[in-house]
Amino acid sequence: xxxxxxxxxxxxxxxxxxxxxxxxxxxxxxxxxxxxxxxxxxxxxxxxxxxxxxxxxxxxxxxxxxxxxxxxxxxxxxxxxxxxxxxxxxxxxxxxxxxxxxxxxxxxxxxxxxxxxxxxxxxxxxxxxxxxxxxxxxxxxxxxxxxxxxxxxxxxxxxxxxxxxxxxxxxxxxxxxxxxxxxxxxxxxxxxxxxxxxxxxxxxxxxxxxxxxxxxxxxxxxxxxxxxxxxxxxxxxxxxxxxxxxxxxxxxxxxxxxxxxxxxxxxxxxxxxxxxxxxxxxxxxxxxxxxxxxxxxxxxxxxxxxxxxxxxxxxxxxxxxxxxxxxxxxxxxxxxxxxxxxxxxxxxxxxxxxxxxxxxxxxxxxxxxxxxxxxxxxxxxxxxxxxxxxxxxxxxx
Amino acid sequence: xxxxxxxxxxxxxxxxxxxxxxxxxxxxxxxxxxxxxxxxxxxxxxxxxxxxxxxxxxxxxxxxxxxxxxxxxxxxxxxxxxxxxxxxxxxxxxxxxxxxxxxxxxxxxxxxxxxxxxxxxxxxxxxxxxxxxxxxxxxxxxxxxxxxxxxxxxxxxxxxxxxxxxxxxxxxxxxxxxxxxxxxxxxxxxxxxxxxxxxxxxxxxxxxxxxxxxxxxxxxxxxxxxxxxxxxxxxxxxxxxxxxxxxxxxxxxxxxxxxxxxxxxxxxxxxxxxxxxxxxxxxxxxxxxxxxxxxxxxxxxxxxxxxxxxxxxxxxxxxxxxxxxxxxxxxxxxxxxxxxxxxxxxxxxxxxxxxxxxxxxxxxxxxxxxxxxxxxxxxxxxxxxxxxxxxxxxxxx
Numbered sequence: 001x002x003x004x005x006x007x008x009x010x011x012x013x014x015x016x017x018x019x020x021x022x023x024x025x026x027x028x029x030x031x032x033x034x035x036x037x038x039x040x041x042x043x044x045x046x047x048x049x050x051x052x053x054x055x056x057x058x059x060x061x062x063x064x065x066x067x068x069x070x071x072x073x074x075x076x077x078x079x080x081x082x083x084x085x086x087x088x089x090x091x092x093x094x095x096x097x098x099x100x101x102x103x104x105x106x107x108x109x110x111x112x113x114x115x116x117x118x119x120x121x122x123x124x125x126x127x128x129x130x131x132x133x134x135x136x137x138x139x140x141x142x143x144x145x146x147x148x149x150x151x152x153x154x155x156x157x158x159x160x161x162x163x164x165x166x167x168x169x170x171x172x173x174x175x176x177x178x179x180x181x182x183x184x185x186x187x188x189x190x191x192x193x194x195x196x197x198x199x200x201x202x203x204x205x206x207x208x209x210x211x212x213x214x215x216x217x218x219x220x221x222x223x224x225x226x227x228x229x230x231x232x233x234x235x236x237x238x239x240x241x242x243x244x245x246x247x248x249x250x251x252x253x254x255x256x257x258x259x260x261x262x263x264x265x266x267x268x269x270x271x272x273x274x275x276x277x278x279x280x281x282x283x284x285x286x287x288x289x290x291x292x293x294x295x296x297x298x299x300x301x302x303x304x305x306x307x308x309x310x311x312x313x314x315x316x317x318x319x320x321x322x323x324x325x326x327x328x329x330x331x332x333x334x335x336x337x338x339x340x341x342x343x344x345x346x347x348x349x350x351x352x353x354x355x356x357x358x359x360x361x362x363x364x365x366x367x368x369x370x371x372x373x374x375x376x377x378x379x380x381x382x383x384x385x386x387x388x389x390x391x392x393x394x395x396x397x
Numbered sequence: 398x399x400x401x402x403x404x405x406x407x408x409x410x411x412x413x414x415x416x417x418x419x420x421x422x423x424x425x426x427x428x429x430x431x432x433x434x435x436x437x438x439x440x441x442x443x444x445x446x447x448x449x450x451x452x453x454x455x456x457x458x459x460x461x462x463x464x465x466x467x468x469x470x471x472x473x474x475x476x477x478x479x480x481x482x483x484x485x486x487x488x489x490x491x492x493x494x495x496x497x498x499x500x501x502x503x504x505x506x507x508x509x510x511x512x513x514x515x516x517x518x519x520x521x522x523x524x525x526x527x528x529x530x531x532x533x534x535x536x537x538x539x540x541x542x543x544x545x546x547x548x549x550x551x552x553x554x555x556x557x558x559x560x561x562x563x564x565x566x567x568x569x570x571x572x573x574x575x576x577x578x579x580x581x582x583x584x585x586x587x588x589x590x591x592x593x594x595x596x597x598x599x600x601x602x603x604x605x606x607x608x609x610x611x612x613x614x615x616x617x618x619x620x621x622x623x624x625x626x627x628x629x630x631x632x633x634x635x636x637x638x639x640x641x642x643x644x645x646x647x648x649x650x651x652x653x654x655x656x657x658x659x660x661x662x663x664x665x666x667x668x669x670x671x672x673x674x675x676x677x678x679x680x681x682x683x684x685x686x687x688x689x690x691x692x693x694x695x696x697x698x699x700x701x702x703x704x705x706x707x708x709x710x711x712x713x714x715x716x717x718x719x720x721x722x723x724x725x726x727x728x729x730x731x732x733x734x735x736x737x738x739x740x741x742x743x744x745x746x747x748x749x750x751x752x753x754x755x756x757x758x759x760x761x762x763x764x765x766x767x768x769x770x771x772x773x774x775x776x777x778x779x780x781x782x783x784x785x786x787x788x789x790x791x792x793x794x
Contacts, residue, residue, distance in 0.1 A: 002513060003673075004516065006672045007669055009669075009672040010665065044462070046462055060453060063443075064449065064645070065440070065442075065645070067441055068444055068649055069648050070641075104679060115403065116401065133675060139413070140675065141676065171398070182670045248462065250466060252464050252465055252684060254683075268407065269403070275533075276403050278504075278530060278537065280508055280537065280679070281504045281507060281534065281679065282501060284650060286648065286650055286682070287649060308581065323663050
């Protein structure tokens, strides 16, 4: 008989997927260029030419047996050393290659990190609004996800709620900064307060509370301000990274977990992740891409388009009277809907070929997400539709 | 606190890894070309030039956003259709692309297949000798691996033992043909008998017993005889495949699960595997390699060296009086040791710089495995060492 747990999951339709299917279908009717599809977080800029050149050169020149041979189960040592050096250079850290575990993107990174620091039944706390995939990521590992209500004022942490939920059962806290869907980066103040609280509670409970930090948007920041690096604030941090967004390589599934060098047993944790892999059938990302990202570790795609898009959208939203925290990074913006029911709001928007995602599944009802990883020219055209939508449907706002 | 289960795994040393480490260390002393390292199953022949050319051409010419964009969670539809067509052409099957789920090699394929057809606590039966990684692959999924004693006469199935163990608790049976480590392919007779028994018992128990067929060596067969395709015999079959061996791409982690088209709910099972992925952090193999293997689905590397090596080793083993079933394929051979304790036997062999793997961890004590994916010239030199070893250590055999 087929596994009940997974079969039952099929009956639940994903809102984002339904919206994306609508956008595709509507695109066939009126041309996809006329559908203002803000539903999906697929990068809209190409991988840097330097990465493509590296891939082609490596395929042309390297011994294919060495190039395509089995990667050691923790990742290719030379690649891990280069990635560690890049993190050290950029964030003043002190990683060695042995603190890095190579994964299939951030999803793989979180899958390993959570299994490494939890026992079945342990709680993992995350903060709303959160990426809805955290639910299967955490709950299928055997741990239990609990989510802290949002602080909608600025989308920093709701510490009052958090403290209430931070009990002895909590083995790990999962953060995502800069955040999908809010676009907000946690401030130094927030991270300091978080670290202090985790230290205090770890002492009180007599066991470490680990911080799992999901950081795929680390390099996409605005106004020339870098996003504070969470590991700098707390030594029990596992940084989960993906090159999907920074290098526009989402389909190639490449990322890592970097365990803080001062975390007790940091290198043991990396070896444990190799054991975890044996049970979940992962066994390293593609060798070719391990080498390619390590060789280009300091590089990013030309991410400036996201800031340009954000400014256009943010200014229009302000002009139209929306409530919205200005994003510090990512390619998301997270305004409050113009009626309490964000699902109804987003449904009305579809009439104007605007595909917006209601944030109920992100744990933040009443808000909606726009993923502006699309061409600026299209963003500009969509603002006309947005104005028409708001002025027609909400004339007395 | 760190997860006990995975931390405890670190205390158990892998025999194969220890031997491989010995080989590397000894290689530094006397030159690796003088260490006859039969420990590891890493292909010794290059990927076909056609595949490399395809990769370079695709990287040079394709739109990078389309090429490196997110793959749909079940795999790229066009790639899956090409793979289905190739299986249909070669094995007279009737797959559609929707029967294929793309995975990170055979390890990923088994991880998804076993979760799809078992509930926690269900038994999965495998046959000794078996690939030792089956233990974490199955047991970490929540199911329980039980292994059937070997039939050492010919390494077909020990049906007497199997029938005793095939109880109502068994949700799936896991086979590997051609087999690592025996090199033997299950005959049509064996597969027919297996299918009949599974059908009979499925009826008796009132639930299907699924067949998970691990087939990474499918194309490496000898004497011009193909290995019978298990799905042809039993419709409840999930074929788990990897391109690691046939295309010499082990580091790129690319394979699939193909669910028999006549299996009830076959397409649902593929969609379920997409849900399973969300929990284990897999989310598809690299897009670039999905495209590359699909485009070259009928191709293999020049696998003839493995047959050449096998013949040299088999003839020498016969000459020296070993008991050994002649392999039908793979790059393994599986002789009986010349004393009851194969670990002691393999330890003595190290003195002659012969790295052989005792088969205790394969569930078949008293035997040893040689992985002959090495240069033929080295195989020939190693036969001199083998003769010297046997004649010196076992003069009265």
